[in-house]
Amino acid sequence: MASSPRIPEAGTAPRIAVRNLDMAFGSYVVQRNVSFTIPAGEIFVIMGDSGCGKSTMLRHMIGLIRPTRGDVFYDGESFWHGDDPGRRMAISRRFGVLFQSGALWSSMTLAENVALPLTLYTRLDAREVAEMVALKLALVGLRGFEEFYPSEISGGMRKRAGLARAMALDPDILFLDEPSAGLDPLSSRRLDDLILELRDNLGSTVVIVTHELASIFAIADNAVFLDAETRTAIAHGNPRDLIDHADSPKVRKFLRRGEAAPAAI
Ligand SMILES: Nc1ncnc2c1ncn2[C@@H]1O[C@H](COP(=O)(O)OP(=O)(O)OP(=O)(O)O)[C@@H](O)[C@H]1O
Ligand SMILES: [Mg+2]
Numbered sequence: 001m002a003s004s005p006r007i008p009e010a011g012t013a014p015r016i017a018v019r020n021l022d023m024a025f026g027s028y029v030v031q032r033n034v035s036f037t038i039p040a041g042e043i044f045v046i047m048g049d050s051g052c053g054k055s056t057m058l059r060h061m062i063g064l065i066r067p068t069r070g071d072v073f074y075d076g077e078s079f080w081h082g083d084d085p086g087r088r089m090a091i092s093r094r095f096g097v098l099f100q101s102g103a104l105w106s107s108m109t110l111a112e113n114v115a116l117p118l119t120l121y122t123r124l125d126a127r128e129v130a131e132m133v134a135l136k137l138a139l140v141g142l143r144g145f146e147e148f149y150p151s152e153i154s155g156g157m158r159k160r161a162g163l164a165r166a167m168a169l170d171p172d173i174l175f176l177d178e179p180s181a182g183l184d185p186l187s188s189r190r191l192d193d194l195i196l197e198l199r200d201n202l203g204s205t206v207v208i209v210t211h212e213l214a215s216i217f218a219i220a221d222n223a224v225f226l227d228a229e230t231r232t233a234i235a236h237g238n239p240r241d242l243i244d245h246a247d248s249p250k251v252r253k254f255l256r257r258g259e260a261a262p263a264a265i
Contacts, residue, residue, distance in 0.1 A: 013076025015040040015173065015205045016061070021070035023056050030056050033070070034233045036224045043199055043206045043219050045239070047254070048226035054209040055100055057226065058175050061207065063092045074173075093121065096171030098162045100178050100209070104150040110137060110161045111146035117168040136164040140194060156187035163194065170202065177209045185214070192218045213255065225251045 016038040023030040030053040038044045046054045059065045061072050063079065072079040074091050082088065104113050114133045118124055124132065137143060140160040150158055159179055166174055176195070180188035192215050198204055210216060216223065216239050223242070225235040227250065235242050235251040243255040 013073065014038055015042075015075060016044075016207070017073040017076075018057075018061065019071050019073065021057075021060060021072070022068040023053055023060055023065070024068045029231055031226055032232050034224070034226065035070075036222075036233065036236050038205060038207065038222070040205050041199060041203055042221045043195065043208065045216050045220040045223035046207065046209045046226065047211060047216065047223055049228050049254075050211075052226040052228035053231075054226060055177055058097075058177055058207070058209060062095055062097055062175055063088055093169070094172040096166035096169060096174045096204075098159075098166040098174070098176045098179055100181075104158060104161055104165070106150050109147050109149055110142060110153070110164075113150075113161060114165045114168050117165065121169060132168070136167055137161070139167070139198075140164045141190070156183045156191070159183065159187075159191060160194070163191075167198065167202075172204060174198070174204050174206045175208075176206065178211075179208065180210060180212050180215055188212060188215065189218075191215075195219055213257065216255070225254065 014037040018034060018036050021034045022032050034057070046057055048054055056065065060067050066080060071081050074094070077087070077091065079088060079091055105116070108116070111130070111133045114136050115129050118129045118132055134143070134146065137146060140163050142157060142160055142164065145153060145157070150161065153161070163176070163179065166176070179195070180191050183191065195206060195208070196219055199206055208219070220239050222237060223239050224233050225242075225248070227234040227248075234248045235246040237246070239255055242251055244252070246252050246255070
């Protein structure tokens with residue numbers, strides 16, 4: 001029977017473990033030797049300057065890009081180096097993903113967008129799909145907008161519809177790439193509250209790429225900082241600790257930038 005390599009502490013394995021990951025496009029190295037772990041139910045933030053490799057990291061974690069070196073483990077099970085290709089598919093069924101672009105289908109209504117993963121991956125009949133869609137849209141505050149097209153709603157509503165679609169299959173693990181980018185502070189705050197609620201109510205583990213400081217401090221249990229210059233992770237921990245205690249001044253500065261009041265005008 002095919003089996004997958006497991007990390008040594010598999011009995012108490014974290015929900016996600018990224019181990020010694022190298023990411024590269026051809027000879028261009030994006031990040032080297034990145035490791036971090038995420039326990040079940042945690043909200044984990046991937047932060048760093050534009051172009052450091054945050055979205056690329058997510059793509060490695062969800063199975064779109066194979067690492068040059070290293071591996072990602074889910075509950076102790078190897079994602080990339082197991083010898084049963086079907087297992088990777090099975091593990092990725094547990095994921096819900098909101099891409100940086102949002103990427104709702106513009107020719108489909110919100111209901112049709114959210115229904116798509118349900119019709120593709122479940123055996124629910126039409127009535128059950130409709131019920132599930134209504135439930136998910138209600139969860140993100142979009143009850144009554146089922147028949148709207150993405151072009152007919154606001155940017156914040158589109159993000160929330162994207163979140164509803166990412167949650168359609170009740171994923172164990174949600175990957176969200178810049179969910180609040182481009183939103184006004186109030187909408188951004190609502191989205192943060194929603195993410196916290198999802199974690200609390202559904203027990204999902206959430207991996208978020210964001211550079212919004214308010215979000216980072218409001219929702220992150222832990223975070224990793226990917227550095228574009230040295231091309232590796234230079235900080236890992238709770239952002240409230242990192243703001244004062246990160247070894248790297250760059251990370252402390254990144255987390256403090258909201259506090260920098262102009263000394264003189
Ligand atoms: N498919 C690809 N082929 C080649 N290079 C790529 C590809 N995707 C990303 N890159 C490069 O990898 C680096 C990291 O890109 P990535 O999109 O992961 O950055 P990011 O941290 O998400 O940035 P942002 O905050 O702007 O979204 C960039 O230099 C980018 O040009
Ligand atoms: Mg990105």
